[in-house]
Amino acid sequence: MAVSNIKALITGELQKVWELVLDIENYGAWRSDLSKTEVISDKKFIEYTKEGYPTTFTVTLVEPYRRWEFDMENSNMTGHWTGIFTAKGDETEIDFTERVEAKKWLLKPFVKLYLKKQQAQFVADIRKALGGM
Numbered sequence: 001m002a003v004s005n006i007k008a009l010i011t012g013e014l015q016k017v018w019e020l021v022l023d024i025e026n027y028g029a030w031r032s033d034l035s036k037t038e039v040i041s042d043k044k045f046i047e048y049t050k051e052g053y054p055t056t057f058t059v060t061l062v063e064p065y066r067r068w069e070f071d072m073e074n075s076n077m078t079g080h081w082t083g084i085f086t087a088k089g090d091e092t093e094i095d096f097t098e099r100v101e102a103k104k105w106l107l108k109p110f111v112k113l114y115l116k117k118q119q120a121q122f123v124a125d126i127r128k129a130l131g132g133m
Contacts, residue, residue, distance in 0.1 A: 004115035005097045008123045012130045014087040030129035
C-alpha cells in the first residue's frame with residue numbers, strides 16, 4: 001500500500017477553505033484535473049478526469065470544519081483519503097493523507113509518485129480558486 005501526505009498553509013479562513021473543498025458539485029469549475037463530478041448522494045460521488053475516467057468516492061466521516069474522510073475506488077486502485085483542516089489565524093493548515101492499493105501489479109511502483117503529483121495539483125488548485133498563494 002502506498003501512503004502519501006501533503007501539508008500546506010492556505011491563505012484563507014478555515015470556513016472558506018472547508019466550503020471550497022467540500023463543494024463537490026462545483027469541482028469542475030476549479031479543479032484542473034477534472035471534467036466534472038456527479039453527486040449520487042450525501043455519502044457518494046464520482047469524479048471524472050479530463051479524459052472521462054471515473055473514480056467513485058464514499059464519504060466515511062465528516063467532522064465539520066475539522067476532518068473529512070472517504071474511501072475511493074476505480075478500476076486501477078482502492079484507497080482511503082483523510083483531510084484535516086486547522087485554523088491558523090487568517091490561514092488554514094490542510095493535512096491530506098491518501099492510502100492507496102494498486103489493483104494491477106504493474107502500477108504498484110508508480111502509485112506513490114502519482115499520488116504526490118495529484119496532491120500537489122489539488123493544493124495548487126485550492127490556492128488558485130481562493131485567489132492566493
